[in-house]
Amino acid sequence: MTYGDVLVARGLVKSYGGVRALDGAGIRLRGGEVHTLVGENGAGKSTLVRILSGTRAADAGAVRAAPGTRIAVVSQELSLFPDxxxxxxxxxxRPPRRHGLLDRGAMDRAARPVLDELGLDVDLDARVGELPLADQQLTEITRALLRDPGLLVLDEPTSALPAAAVDRLERVLHALTGRGIAVLYVTHFLAEVMRFAHRVTVLRDGRVALSGVRRAEVDVPELVAAMLGGRPEQPERRTRTVVDLAPPVVLSQVSVPGRLADVTFTVRAGEVVGVAGLQGAGHLDALEVVCGRTAISAGRVDIGGRGLPRSLRDAIRAGVAFVPSDRKRYGLxxxxxxxENATAVSWLGLGRGGVMPSRAELVRRTAGLTERLQLRGGPYDVVARLSGGNQQKVVLAKWLATEPRIVVLDDPTRGVDIGVRGEMHRIIGELAAGGAAVLIASTDLAELTEVCDRVLVFVRGRVDGELSGSRLTERSLAVAMQRPSGD
Incomplete structure (x- = not known):
């Protein structure tokens, strides 16, 4: 059956401060179709969804929905009440009531047909927090469908789901579109685009790079090209001296239940190695193993010649520095x-400088680090008053004060401007040139190609490939990350 347009958006513009998140974007959603929306981080996907759902107003442009259309959004971060x-x-x-009391029978009669349609067999009296994640996801979709929407927005619905749950979701999508519902499916898994979509729209830098193209008319490399645009294929490669003997980072056939499976790799002194993967691929779990934040169930780990770190403190004593992506929550x-921030680990954590070094001595050490990092702010400045980029430099200063042999970086330039980004890349190069082993994860593929000697690509908890030299480009990385494991 052919259905008409449920929603059409044209010429949407939205700015936050001096940053333009959407620049003339639009989309056309038809009933009975799954329309996937893809793009890199920062491409404008979330802003577009907020405008379509009415939680944000556009600065310019128009959104027109069919009369009477209800829009329901199921976000990546579930909004259920676990208790x-x-x-x-x-x-x-406004649950159904009878004689002023909750009408449980009416609730059950309304819910059961939808639950059956979605294949969700759960006890309605069960606590949501005790359900498997896949059932929680379907519970949220059920709640959305009880509003009888004409448009259902699914924002990254499979980012934390196992393969069997993804198969289940495919059946759900078929049932929804069979009822004439339009589904806007936001995802970074391009394999899901090829599997689920009737049409696909690609956003790049707030603009539409591909508009409503039929799935049969596009393949994964073409989607990647649309997402990345005309960026240079091959960045300039740096030549570094690495030390082959006794690498400070060794993982051998390491497994973590549900997260890593038989992972093996090394990082040598003087080398910058990247880890890349889609959300849940396991690359960030590998960083946590190196930093002593995650225990393993099988395999062997040798970090700094000390074996497996039992904790972050143990990893620090082995010479590991960990610069987290969430600097405000974990770093500062x-x-x-x-x-006080810059000396917290070296003094309080490792006891360097004695039991009670003078404030003047700690300030002197800090001044040396801030000069090295070109930090715009003095030792006595309160960190909250610094810019985001300078706050990130304070986090790095804290770890450099420990004189690490191994530096682990998780999205080190997230949320900083291009100038600070370049300075951070210079520092990473200096660390490697000084003999440190550097292990880095980044959601910015260009960053990985710029600073890394090689990049390990994780797929479904395994190291699925390694890119280096002329093969290490944004496009090759993006395609490798989307490849099903074992292909």
């Missing part, structure tokens, strides 16, 4: 001075 029952979660607002005491 409430399934029934209570399905009817959070924002209400304290730069010098």
């Amino acid at each position: 409430l029952t399934v029934r209570e979660n399905l009817f959070p607002h 005491m924002t209400d304290r001075a730069v010098w």
